Amino acid sequence: MNTEQTIAEIIALERAALDRWGAGDPDGYLEISAPDVSYFDPFLERRIDGREALSAWYAPLRGTIHIERYDLIEPQVQLYGDTAVLTFNLISYQGEGSIHWNCSEVYRCDSEGWCVVQTHWSITRHLQM
């Protein structure tokens, strides 16, 4: 697979997980997360270590999230052999409101394909100087 195909594959994996997330299904992300995934989001007091702990964190959200649509802004993949760093801004829309996100995802390719070893979600421009 050439570089362009790999980049397209990784962005497609992310979009598929995001589509399921927006329909209330966190399993899309859990299925592409590695057992040793590390994870940050803006609701947590500390980093989450491991897919099992991430699954427990996501459990109460199942069926509660309904994103109507989203804009994935300038997704970029930095590809280094078996590692790919995907970064993007995201605007998610729900009712009249929208949330602006920063996201970084580190993907690794092993014998089973690409999976996520690091996820970091945060709010865009939370602070102003």
Add this chain to the structure above:
Amino acid sequence: MNTEQTIAEIIALERAALDRWGAGDPDGYLEISAPDVSYFDPFLERRIDGREALSAWYAPLRGTIHIERYDLIEPQVQLYGDTAVLTFNLISYQGEGSIHWNCSEVYRCDSEGWCVVQTHWSITRHLQM
């Protein structure tokens, strides 16, 4: 170099850059950032792409930051060959105030040693469910 030494080296690189940052010197981070580094922090409207753009973003901060001390909480390095994913929580103290941070850094090892290809800083528990 064995795994433990590599992990210690990466954490030491981060601490050294952080120490200089807290003394008002952003060059510590710029010196360990790769030319293609991608970067998020909570003040930005969009991702920054590349060390040159990051240097411009940091320029007005030179000499203005004074962190008295910080706690680096549970730094973890996920090591995958030439790629290392460093994650930690950080509390930085200045006067009577403190700021709680999430941080993820992706390091790559090339012929010149380890450098950062992705940086993501965000505020811990910005949102509450």
